[in-house]
Amino acid sequence: MQGTAEMLTAFETCPRQAWWRREWERTKMGATQMLQAGVCAAMLEAERKDWGEVAGETVYALGAEPGLLTEHYDVHSEVIHLAAIADVVASAVRPPGSLPWLVPESLDGWEPSCFLSPDGLHLRRIVFASSWNDDRHYSVCRSWPSLGPVSYYKMPMQIAVVILGQHRGGKYFSSWSRGLLHPMNKKLRFRKKRDIAAGFKASWEEVWREDHAEISTEQWLQAMLEDGALADACFSVDIAVPEKPARDRIVDMAKRKLDRVAALTELPDPQLTGCDWPAPCIFRDPCHAGREPREGLFKILTSSY
Numbered sequence: 308m309q310g311t312a313e314m315l316t317a318f319e320t321c322p323r324q325a326w327w328r329r330e331w332e333r334t335k336m337g338a339t340q341m342l343q344a345g346v347c348a349a350m351l352e353a354e355r356k357d358w359g360e361v362a363g364e365t366v367y368a369l370g371a372e373p374g375l376l377t378e379h380y381d382v383h384s385e386v387i388h389l390a391a392i393a394d395v396v397a398s399a400v401r402p403p404g405s406l407p408w409l410v411p412e413s414l415d416g417w418e419p420s421c422f423l424s425p426d427g428l429h430l431r432r433i434v435f436a437s438s439w440n441d442d443r444h445y446s447v448c449r450s451w452p453s454l455g456p457v458s459y460y461k462m463p464m465q466i467a468v469v470i471l472g473q474h475r476g477g478k479y480f481s482s483w484s485r486g487l488l489h490p491m492n493k494k495l496r497f498r499k500k501r502d503i504a505a506g507f508k509a510s511w512e513e514v515w516r517e518d519h520a521e522i523s524t525e526q527w528l529q530a531m532l533e534d535g536a537l538a539d540a541c542f543s544v545d546i547a548v549p550e551k552p553a554r555d556r557i558v559d560m561a562k563r564k565l566d567r568v569a570a571l572t573e574l575p576d577p578q579l580t581g582c583d584w585p586a587p588c589i590f591r592d593p594c595h596a597g598r599e600p601r602e603g604l605f606k607i608l609t610s611s612y
């Protein structure tokens with residue numbers, strides 16, 4: 308059975324979630340899932356040089372098909388907002404002139420969901436988070452999407468962490484999407500995370516990235532850099548390859564757990580602890596209603612476990 312970090316994470320959260328994930332996938336995409344898809348498309352782009360545009364266009368296309376899963380009433384505006392963020396993030400994570408990221412080959416028993424640096428020496432992935440602290444750091448470093456591929460491929464990993472800020476009313480509140488314009492000279496500034504009160508009068512105009520096409524992505528990023536906002540919003544976390552005994556332990560554990568997923572023969576009991584946090588379970592609605600997932604809201608996976 309080909310293992311994935313996503314299946315192992317689902318199984319550890321709730322065996323019922325893993326049972327359904329063997330066959331079902333949600334039809335629409337969540338906001339961070341859509342951002343992830345847009346920015347990753349830009350990292351892999353081998354022909355075009357405007358990867359910010361690639362990311363934005365990808366998000367916009369995904370907003371039409373399969374669509375964004377949201378409770379916000381103005382879905383179109385939310386997709387435009389996400390496309391604008393994807394443009395700035397992709398331009399920050401992939402420097403001008405750099406080669407495209409690669410996809411590692413599948414291994415016997417492991418299907419990767421991470422990437423490879425252009426020189427083939429590091430695994431890479433992008434993590435979107437609303438905020439960051441030590442607990443989140445260790446949670447990401449010790450998660451299956453990090454330790455799984457690092458142990459299977461015996462390669463270090465570089466994680467690009469992107470802090471999106473709070474998500475309210477269909478918008479992310481961070482410097483990727485929101486800034487302040489000087490009332491006279493229209494200079495773009497950002498409030499620093501650790502110095503929020505720093506000298507902005509009420510006359511500075513709050514602006515959203517998607518409403519100001521006259522500000523280029525490069526100008527937006529440069530302003531973030533000059534105000535120290537870029538360092539708060541985007542940084543790298545490196546994961547070294549564990550020593551062989553630790554690596555072998557992780558791979559053996561993954562195999563045992565994946566065997567247990569494959570051996571499931573009936574719908575497992577719910578595990579209520581994982582239904583809502585740290586992220587809502589994608590099967591929460593049918594599960595709590597006592598139903599099976601059904602087509603329309605979900606689609607059947609072609610490659611079944």
Ligand code: SF4
Nearest residue numbers: 321577578582588594
């Ligand atoms: S909603 Fe809760 S119990 Fe149901 S599959 Fe998801 S995590 Fe498990």
